[in-house]
Amino acid sequence: MKNCILLFLLFGWTIYAQENVSFGQQKEIISPEINADNSVTFRLDAKEAKKVSVQGDFLPPNGFATGSADLVKGADGIWSFTTSKLASELYSYWFVVDGVKVHDPNNAYLIRDVATIVNIFIIGNGKADDYKTKDVPHGSVVRRWYDSPTLKLNRRVTIYTPPGYETSKESYPTLYLLHGAGGDEEAWIALGRTAQIMDNLIAQKKAKPMLVVMTNGNASQTAAPGESSSKMDKPVFLQPDMFSGNTERAYPDVVKFIESNYRVKKDKANRAIAGLSMGGMHSLVISANNPDTFDYVGVFSSAMLQPKDSKADVYASFDQKLKTQKDKGYKLYWIAIGKTDFLYKQDMEFRERLDSIGFKYTYKESEGGHTWSNWRDYLTEFAPKLFN
Amino acid sequence: MKNCILLFLLFGWTIYAQENVSFGQQKEIISPEINADNSVTFRLDAKEAKKVSVQGDFLPPNGFATGSADLVKGADGIWSFTTSKLASELYSYWFVVDGVKVHDPNNAYLIRDVATIVNIFIIGNGKADDYKTKDVPHGSVVRRWYDSPTLKLNRRVTIYTPPGYETSKESYPTLYLLHGAGGDEEAWIALGRTAQIMDNLIAQKKAKPMLVVMTNGNASQTAAPGESSSKMDKPVFLQPDMFSGNTERAYPDVVKFIESNYRVKKDKANRAIAGLSMGGMHSLVISANNPDTFDYVGVFSSAMLQPKDSKADVYASFDQKLKTQKDKGYKLYWIAIGKTDFLYKQDMEFRERLDSIGFKYTYKESEGGHTWSNWRDYLTEFAPKLFN
Numbered sequence: 201m202k203n204c205i206l207l208f209l210l211f212g213w214t215i216y217a218q219e220n221v222s223f224g225q226q227k228e229i230i231s232p233e234i235n236a237d238n239s240v241t242f243r244l245d246a247k248e249a250k251k252v253s254v255q256g257d258f259l260p261p262n263g264f265a266t267g268s269a270d271l272v273k274g275a276d277g278i279w280s281f282t283t284s285k286l287a288s289e290l291y292s293y294w295f296v297v298d299g300v301k302v303h304d305p306n307n308a309y310l311i312r313d314v315a316t317i318v319n320i321f322i323i324g325n326g327k328a329d330d331y332k333t334k335d336v337p338h339g340s341v342v343r344r345w346y347d348s349p350t351l352k353l354n355r356r357v358t359i360y361t362p363p364g365y366e367t368s369k370e371s372y373p374t375l376y377l378l379h380g381a382g383g384d385e386e387a388w389i390a391l392g393r394t395a396q397i398m399d400n401l402i403a404q405k406k407a408k409p410m411l412v413v414m415t416n417g418n419a420s421q422t423a424a425p426g427e428s429s430s431k432m433d434k435p436v437f438l439q440p441d442m443f444s445g446n447t448e449r450a451y452p453d454v455v456k457f458i459e460s461n462y463r464v465k466k467d468k469a470n471r472a473i474a475g476l477s478m479g480g481m482h483s484l485v486i487s488a489n490n491p492d493t494f495d496y497v498g499v500f501s502s503a504m505l506q507p508k509d510s511k512a513d514v515y516a517s518f519d520q521k522l523k524t525q526k527d528k529g530y531k532l533y534w535i536a537i538g539k540t541d542f543l544y545k546q547d548m549e550f551r552e553r554l555d556s557i558g559f560k561y562t563y564k565e566s567e568g569g570h571t572w573s574n575w576r577d578y579l580t581e582f583a584p585k586l587f588n
Numbered sequence: 589m590k591n592c593i594l595l596f597l598l599f600g601w602t603i604y605a606q607e608n609v610s611f612g613q614q615k616e617i618i619s620p621e622i623n624a625d626n627s628v629t630f631r632l633d634a635k636e637a638k639k640v641s642v643q644g645d646f647l648p649p650n651g652f653a654t655g656s657a658d659l660v661k662g663a664d665g666i667w668s669f670t671t672s673k674l675a676s677e678l679y680s681y682w683f684v685v686d687g688v689k690v691h692d693p694n695n696a697y698l699i700r701d702v703a704t705i706v707n708i709f710i711i712g713n714g715k716a717d718d719y720k721t722k723d724v725p726h727g728s729v730v731r732r733w734y735d736s737p738t739l740k741l742n743r744r745v746t747i748y749t750p751p752g753y754e755t756s757k758e759s760y761p762t763l764y765l766l767h768g769a770g771g772d773e774e775a776w777i778a779l780g781r782t783a784q785i786m787d788n789l790i791a792q793k794k795a796k797p798m799l800v801v802m803t804n805g806n807a808s809q810t811a812a813p814g815e816s817s818s819k820m821d822k823p824v825f826l827q828p829d830m831f832s833g834n835t836e837r838a839y840p841d842v843v844k845f846i847e848s849n850y851r852v853k854k855d856k857a858n859r860a861i862a863g864l865s866m867g868g869m870h871s872l873v874i875s876a877n878n879p880d881t882f883d884y885v886g887v888f889s890s891a892m893l894q895p896k897d898s899k900a901d902v903y904a905s906f907d908q909k910l911k912t913q914k915d916k917g918y919k920l921y922w923i924a925i926g927k928t929d930f931l932y933k934q935d936m937e938f939r940e941r942l943d944s945i946g947f948k949y950t951y952k953e954s955e956g957g958h959t960w961s962n963w964r965d966y967l968t969e970f971a972p973k974l975f976n
Binding site for chain 1: 634685687696703742815849
């Protein structure tokens with residue numbers, strides 16, 4: 201064993217246990233370092249670089265481009281940059297070294313957003329505390345496959361069951377939670393921090409224990425990139441079938457699957473549906489096409505976005521569908537959007553359309569735009585309003 | 589909607605739906621490109637770079653360091669390198685640009701191994717076909733938390749249930765599958781491709797449908813880095829408590845949890861335990877300390893590695909424990925190691941120790957060393973031997 205310990209010390213984990221994937225060239229430096237005042241210092245060892253910058257959503261955006269700040273090279277060849285004090289949030293960033301995108305080699309925490317991988321960090325002592333895993337009872341998260349007879353596909357779904365689900369005899373309500381264009385059944389759990397948010401809201405008794413069903417809204421896709429039998433090509437934003445109405449048409453398959461396989465309450469009062477952007481449109485279309493199914497609807501950063509020339513049944517006679525939904529009643533129709541969202545105008549037009557037929561809704565206008573920061577906020581605000 | 593489509597075309601997914609995490613500076617290039625002859629071409633847009641290389645496990649290693657090959661700069665500023673024809677495998681790599689580690693910005697598929705993130709790709713038409721998700725029935729993978737009374741911790745575990753588990757009335761056998769030092773409950777599912785391997789073996793009727801329970805073998809840790817309430821620090825290889833015996837001592841908590849919460853067969857003939865490296869040691873120690881529990885034991889790239897001065901009960905009187913295990917009987921004790929594994933000598937000493945007491949085992953010697961390539965092979969070979 202002494203030999204073995206020696207080997208450890210000599211070669212570290214480069215060779216022991218977890219194979220060969222070390223990268224020895226980086227000096228042991230801390231990045232990102234969250235300072236006591238909630239400023240953050242980024243560091244990168246790049247002795248030969250001429251220019252190093254950090255791009256991240258905590259920096260003022262540059263038009264449509266992500267904000268950028270230059271790092272300064274120290275005498276030891278370590279570049280660094282310290283932000284101003286940051287508000288509580290989950291932030292994402294990457295470095296650019298002489299024109300090449302570089303992940304922070306000292307930060308192992310990455311999230312994929314469509315085809316882009318970003319480093320993340322969390323500033324606590326505020327709203328983002330709810331995005332952290334805390335010492336509270338935890339729900340389970342399962343990736344499971346189900347049959348969609350409508351789409352004739354076996355598809356993957358991500359399901360959060362609340363703490364105690366497996367051992368209680370209780371039946372639970374269900375929130376169906378839909379991602380935006382480019383996303384998939386991983387988006388809400390990874391970028392949306394749904395498991396952490398729900399665990400924390402439930403522990404604080406702010407939200408009822410509920411299932412959260414995160415479906416894949418790309419009707420031609422069986423699963424997230426890398427998780428299906430499709431080639432491991434670059435994930436694309438513009439999925440085929442985005443506005444065909446197939447996702448909405450096939451949604452009852454999901455509800456049927458959940459209600460046949462999970463201990464859930466099977467009535468309108470115990471079903472909610474919400475989504476962001478494309479998923480917001482899906483939610484409003486699905487709920488209008490199934491006016492007896494959902495008592496709670498959340499439309500985040502979205503509107504009625506289907507193409508005007510669409511022939512899909514789910515979009516046809518839509519005013520009539522909304523009137524029927526209104527007449528049949530619902531408990532909450534919650535619309536939220538950021539003031540600078542590029543869909544703000546469409547959202548306003550949609551609200552005017554609802555107003556014109558006397559369709560009641562609750563409207564929340566937040567700061568900011570079309571961002572995960574807002575969508576995590578909206579989930580955190582929406583979930584407590586459900587099933588009361 | 590026409591405006592909206594225009595917006596799409598103008599700004600693409602940079603702004604729509606999935607926030608702001610685009611990275612516009614890279615030209616649209618394909619990397620890695622798997623060519624018809626199974627050679628692979630890597631490309632990187634790095635106009636200002638002086639030197640670009642690719643490091644990966646498909647290149648001949650350079651001593652203890654991962655193999656490296658230089659890319660050549662084309663007239664368009666795109667660097668490229670094409671490998672020779674590669675054998676079927678899941679490979680990992682990264683670029684080094686003027687001394688800085690860079691992930692391939694055109695490859696969204698990354699896996700974390702301890703603190704190191706690597707790009708991956710799969711060469712099919714051979715053994716690695718079993719590492720791909722195919723159009724076969726899929727099991728479910730759940731991340732769930734359980735109480736370990738022995739460790740006084742609530743801990744996270746990754747559980748694979750076979751296709752049909754949720755709807756059948758059958759009870760299933762269970763394989764407990766343990767990671768190596770530096771790993772956690774995510775290692776076998778991510779690097780080990782356990783879900784894909786099991787789905788494919790079960791579909792081919794090469795393995796019996798079974799649960800696979802992937803525990804966290806770092807006794808002081810509640811969950812993988814980033815998944816617990818601990819700070820999101822850099823994951824470390826040398827966990828405290830690695831050789832305290834606590835993982836082995838507390839393992840009955842896991843078995844009890846599984847057998848109280850899943851529809852599994854609760855007898856020795858229907859339990860297997862296997863692990864790689866540190867997890868191989870855990871498996872042999874746990875099985876020897878619980879000689880009535882496991883009929884199948886897999887020791888991958890491992891040996892009896894506990895410190896000689898350890899005071900832990902689980903390591904005490906170990907020859908006597910092995911003798912008891914031998915006398916009580918078991919169906920398969922499978923030891924596998926690569927010829928160039930740095931633990932080869934320790935493994936040989938362990939086999940001599942077993943020989944000296946007439947303890948029967950099956951020995952498999954493979955090419956290669958202490959690698960995930962071998963561990964995926966061993967799982968693929970071991971699982972079909974179970975529960976027959």
